[in-house]
Amino acid sequence: MNEDVAAREIAREQEFVDTVYRQLEESTRSAQELAAEGRARGQLGHEGGLVERDAMVYQAARRMATLDAAHEGLVFGRLDMRAEIDEDPRYVGRIGLRDGNRDVLLIDWRAPAAAVFYQATHADPHGVIRRRILRCSGETVVGVEDDLLDSEAETDLPVVGEGALMAQLSRARDRSMHSIVATIQAEQDRAIRAPNKGVVLISGGPGTGKTVVALHRAAFLLYADRRRYETGGVLVVGPSGVFMRYIERVLPSLGETAVALRSLGDVVDGLRATRRDDPRVAEVKGSAVMAELLRRTARQHVPGSPREFRIFYRDDVIVLGTRDLAQARRQLLSMGPRNRSTTRVASTLIDLMWRQVRSERARERTKEDFAEEMRTNDAFLDFASSWWPVLDAATVLGWLRDTDLLARVADGVLDDEAVRLLAKSWGEDLSVDDVPLVDELRYLLGDPPLVNDADEDPLDLADSSLQELTTAADREYAGHRAWSPPTNRIEDDGYAHVLIDEAQDLTPMQWRMVGRRGRTATWTIVGDPAQSSWPVPAESERARAQALGDKPVHSFHLSTNYRNSAEIYRFAAAYAERVGLDADLPNAVRSTGVEPREVVDPDLEAATRRALGELVGALEGTVGIVVPVARRAEANRWLASWPEFAELARGDDARVVVLTGLDTKGLEFDGILVVEPAEIEAESPAGRATLYVVYTRATQQMVTVSAHS
Numbered sequence: 078m079n080e081d082v083a084a085r086e087i088a089r090e091q092e093f094v095d096t097v098y099r100q101l102e103e104s105t106r107s108a109q110e111l112a113a114e115g116r117a118r119g120q121l122g123h124e125g126g127l128v129e130r131d132a133m134v135y136q137a138a139r140r141m142a143t144l145d146a147a148h149e150g151l152v153f154g155r156l157d158m159r160a161e162i163d164e165d166p167r168y169v170g171r172i173g174l175r176d177g178n179r180d181v182l183l184i185d186w187r188a189p190a191a192a193v194f195y196q197a198t199h200a201d202p203h204g205v206i207r208r209r210i211l212r213c214s215g216e217t218v219v220g221v222e223d224d225l226l227d228s229e230a231e232t233d234l235p236v237v238g239e240g241a242l243m244a245q246l247s248r249a250r251d252r253s254m255h256s257i258v259a260t261i262q263a264e265q266d267r268a269i270r271a272p273n274k275g276v277v278l279i280s281g282g283p284g285t286g287k288t289v290v291a292l293h294r295a296a297f298l299l300y301a302d303r304r305r306y307e308t309g310g311v312l313v314v315g316p317s318g319v320f321m322r323y324i325e326r327v328l329p330s331l332g333e334t335a336v337a338l339r340s341l342g343d344v345v346d347g348l349r350a351t352r353r354d355d356p357r358v359a360e361v362k363g364s365a366v367m368a369e370l371l372r373r374t375a376r377q378h379v380p381g382s383p384r385e386f387r388i389f390y391r392d393d394v395i396v397l398g399t400r401d402l403a404q405a406r407r408q409l410l411s412m413g414p415r416n417r418s419t420t421r422v423a424s425t426l427i428d429l430m431w432r433q434v435r436s437e438r439a440r441e442r443t444k445e446d447f448a449e450e451m452r453t454n455d456a457f458l459d460f461a462s463s464w465w466p467v468l469d470a471a472t473v474l475g476w477l478r479d480t481d482l483l484a485r486v487a488d489g490v491l492d493d494e495a496v497r498l499l500a501k502s503w504g505e506d507l508s509v510d511d512v513p514l515v516d517e518l519r520y521l522l523g524d525p526p527l528v529n530d531a532d533e534d535p536l537d538l539a540d541s542s543l544q545e546l547t548t549a550a551d552r553e554y555a556g557h558r559a560w561s562p563p564t565n566r567i568e569d570d571g572y573a574h575v576l577i578d579e580a581q582d583l584t585p586m587q588w589r590m591v592g593r594r595g596r597t598a599t600w601t602i603v604g605d606p607a608q609s610s611w612p613v614p615a616e617s618e619r620a621r622a623q624a625l626g627d628k629p630v631h632s633f634h635l636s637t638n639y640r641n642s643a644e645i646y647r648f649a650a651a652y653a654e655r656v657g658l659d660a661d662l663p664n665a666v667r668s669t670g671v672e673p674r675e676v677v678d679p680d681l682e683a684a685t686r687r688a689l690g691e692l693v694g695a696l697e698g699t700v701g702i703v704v705p706v707a708r709r710a711e712a713n714r715w716l717a718s719w720p721e722f723a724e725l726a727r728g729d730d731a732r733v734v735v736l737t738g739l740d741t742k743g744l745e746f747d748g749i750l751v752v753e754p755a756e757i758e759a760e761s762p763a764g765r766a767t768l769y770v771v772y773t774r775a776t777q778q779m780v781t782v783s784a785h786s
């Protein structure tokens with residue numbers, strides 16, 4: 078195919094793309110005019126609805142064009158069909174658009190009419206003769222890539238290009254993930270468009286597109302039933318803040334903003350944790366038995382609360398002693414979550430006290446008189462509210478810092494070693510693994526009744542301190558949420574759809590936490606068991622099954638690795654087999670001719686420096702230096718002291734970064750430099766799976782460096 082043909086085809090497509098952008102301008106102008114007119118008339122009727130929609134479409138398109146300008150633009154696909162199906166070409170884009178006559182100009186990629194763009198194959202062309210992908214930079218078409226799907230069709234359509242998929246896979250990586258909307262493959266498309274019932278479970282080995290497929294599915298669901306998901310909310314959960322930042326631009330670039338993106342440390346509204354516990358501690362905190370330990374904790378006496386109350390009533394001294402209070406506690410706890418019973422405390426105590434009223438002078442009064450007097454008695458009110466205060470979950474978790482209390486509630490639940498680890502683990506701030514514990518306690522304690530559903534009891538302590546957990550910083554992602562802001566109340570925790578990425582890493586306690594947010598939701602769950610860093614998979618499986626209840630599960634499997642070069646993935650797969658990981662081994666399609674290198678050099682620092690120099694010299698994009706946790710500080714010091722990399726290692730979009738094995742989950746780099754892989758393998762019970770994850774992060778080149786062979 079000569080270059081003239083390619084240039085001519087590009088020029089033709091440019092004409093169409095120009096028409097699309099002109100139409101956008103046009104729609105906006107008329108939208109603005111109509112809006113102004115509507116405002117002048119003081120109303121927006123049916124026309125007004127259309128105006129607003131056009132204006133929104135325009136805004137969305139603008140944002141997308143700037144966000145992903147370097148990759149695919151607003152218009153990215155064209156189908157030429159058999160003449161008996163459609164004589165005109167069909168264009169597919171990130172949003173749908175109509176021309177002045179309201180005829181379809183551009184089909185939204187999520188619309189049923191666009192499905193054929195992804196599902197047509199050589200074996201089954203679905204009436205498509207030629208599929209074309211347009212590469213744009215901003216509003217300019219810079220290339221076209223064609224696939225002739227129906228070679229038997231009589232056609233004079235020219236076929237240009239080498240294949241868009243390979244071009245996209247070979248591009249240099251920056252620090253964020255991109256949309257794959259133009260090159261979604263047929264097996265991925267089936268998972269993206271799966272009917273929204275129950276649970277869609279997407280599995281597949283490393284680099285098979287699980288994350289991108291899940292995100293495109295979120296965008297698809299919002300398109301298919303916008304009203305439901307915008308009001309009910311979509312929760313997307315990934316392993317870490319770094320990972321969430323890595324994927325965060327994909328949804329907006331698909332036109333979606335109504336999604337809450339959360340890392341495991343900030344699933345609970347109002348809490349944000351980034352600190353990770355040592356793996357052994359995380360194993361204790363994540364285990365399902367913590368639920369029993371916390372159930373006991375939530376029933377404890379409030380530390381430091383009064384254990385007795387005395388009051389003089391007429392001729393009687395009334396005493397609420399240990400036994401009475403124990404009885405009152407049992408009674409209140411049997412009525413449901415502790416905070417919900419705050420409105421019943423006064424009446425429960427008054428009942429017990431009234432039984433002690435004996436004197437004649439007192440008996441002249443009725444129980445109602447007595448109750449009335451107590452309800453206005455400051456000493457009684459003070460006692461009741463400090464004996465049975467509204468409890469906030471984080472405070473109750475803090476009770477476990479008391480080693481006696483911890484030993485009491487852990488008796489028969491945790492062994493001595495686990496108790497010791499837990500006792501040492503509490504930091505100044507919450508860790509990622511503390512968050513599900515706080516959430517568990519929130520549900521055990523319950524929310525205090527709201528003012529308007531409480532009765533007239535003066536002990537209605539409805540202004541819960543839980544409310545204070547919400548701050549502006551807690552809602553960094555609030556912009557992603559089109560529905561009402563978080564209230565931190567249990568009844569508002571639920572979402573209409575819950576999407577879990579890297580699901581193999583959720584601990585049982587984390588499954589309980591996300592499960593509470595998806596009781597009535599549909600779910601998308603993606604993961605790869607071989608990459609799991611949780612040491613007791615069977616326990617996690619059980620917790621997952623519980624979280625999902627009896628929802629029907631529809632499974633999809635992805636089988637092609639689009640990330641790693643074939644050379645790198647061969648190395649990783651051989652490792653997985655050698656160490657006995659029961660790995661799902663996908664087929665890596667792209668070969669670079671560059672094998673991974675294993676360097677052994679007693680001077681680890683010099684060898685690392687040399688290897689890094691070679692990688693940044695050979696590659697255009699990012700390089701990750703992956704080190705054992707114990708060497709992270711040292712490796713950062715090395716990097717800071719090497720002047721030749723100072724520029725590359727600076728800033729949020731640095732090309733070179735230092736990470737631990739767990740930090741690399743879900744991410745990818747052009748080059749990976751693994752320092753002391755044997756130590757990464759040895760540093761945690763699931764170290765082999767972690768090292769397998771590390772070995773599957775590079776797109777182009779990988780080097781390992783060890784001091785000893």
Ligand SMILES: Nc1ncnc2c1ncn2[C@@H]1O[C@H](COP(=O)(O)OP(=O)(O)OP(=O)(O)O)[C@@H](O)[C@H]1O
Nearest residue numbers: 257260261262283284285286287288289639640743
């Ligand atoms: N159809 C596709 N077209 C272009 N690129 C794709 C396609 N599918 C996947 N990719 C690319 O392959 C890489 C891996 O995708 P992704 O991270 O979603 O895989 P994953 O299965 O979640 O990986 P892992 O489990 O190893 O973290 C990404 O760079 C993604 O953009």
